[in-house]
Amino acid sequence: MRKVFGPICALTGLMFVCAPLLIARAPYESTMGLVQKIFYFHVPSWMAMYAAIAVCGIASAVHLFKNRPAADRLAVSAAELAVLFGAMGLVTGPLWGRKAWGVWWQWDARLTMALLLELVFISYLLVRSYGGPGSDKLAATVGLFGLAVSPFVYVSVNIWRTVHPLNTVVPTLRAGMFGPFWFCSVAFLLLFTLLLMLRTNLANEQALLDDLYLADEE
């Protein structure tokens, strides 16, 4: 897995360097103007967060039912990344909303549920840190519940009338916006993969260290 790291790192770096150029050349949106360009980082952050949640949830399920420590290490790495990308989405969103809606935040269905999803994964990390022995299984359950909540967050804009734009915005992107958006999405997903590999490597090293300590005690 480590051999792939270098090329992915280079590719991601290159994509992130090119991204601002593509975004600057994209057309302005008719009602929102310049501030709409936050879209090109805001939505990909949330896509990366959903990817992190999927990885965390599935790895948590594997660890819970099959008792695999490798799955547990993957789950904790993915949970940290879910918190990271969620935080990015929750900061870029209000910055856009301040100009587009006039308010930093509104307690509508989509925003509230997105915040709650972030809180679920923060609680995952807290359980792991402060739960004591056996907290890996408890946290795995939390991760699984987080995965279960995430589809509700996605469809919340379709069910309720919210101030947040609908899911139909992305499939109906016109030519000028389509390119930069999907370029940034791929860049963010590659970044997620990169950071996941990095963090999982750390988790593996920590496990190796624990084994060395145990071997030392014998």
Next chain:
Amino acid sequence: MMTKQSFAVVGIVLLSAQLFALQAPSGQTPAGQAPPGQGEFLPVDQLPPSEQLPAAPLLITAYAFVWIAVFFYVWTVWRRLNKVEAEMRVLEKRQRNPR
């Protein structure tokens, strides 16, 4: 003596507060710049561009936050990895030497 001093301090504070209060209304309307009281409010649909919230600082803050968050996270992983590797080296040295 303490009570006389405290009375004096309180007296000075109250006096200066009254003086400030008397000055305040006249201080806020320098001569010739105060507009006459408005008789009616006129509604307008769109804010003039000079009054609208500038978008550029928000955009820059958003992008800067993403970059900073990513680098901060990479730095924390790097820091933890260094700690783990240092401990591993200590352990390996200890395992190699006093056998």
Next chain:
Amino acid sequence: MTTMTPTGTAAQAAPPAAPRGKVTQARVLHSEWIKLRTLRSTFYTLFAAMLVRARSRDVLLPILLYPIIIPVIIAGVRGTAALLGAEPDEPTAIMWIGILAAFDAVFVTLALWTFEPLMTE
């Protein structure tokens, strides 16, 4: 938060039926009872039970519980408010009950599914 309904609630959980006909006091109370004994209790009992052996369990229970329980509480409150208005707003109530039913289906299944591997080590 120590309000835990007695065990066995998980087995009784069933998605509440959509209301037909008049909204009466009895029906509202019945729906409230269903909400109370099905959804919230399955989470509460699962999380409380799994935290019994954890350190700092008193602090961790609300941290784990609230993010997942809040959509359920909101749905319950909004559905009840829709039914108890001057004119009972049935379509809105049906929508909220539908949300509760969907949450019910997902989380009761998950809670039942994860209970065993979690509690038996």
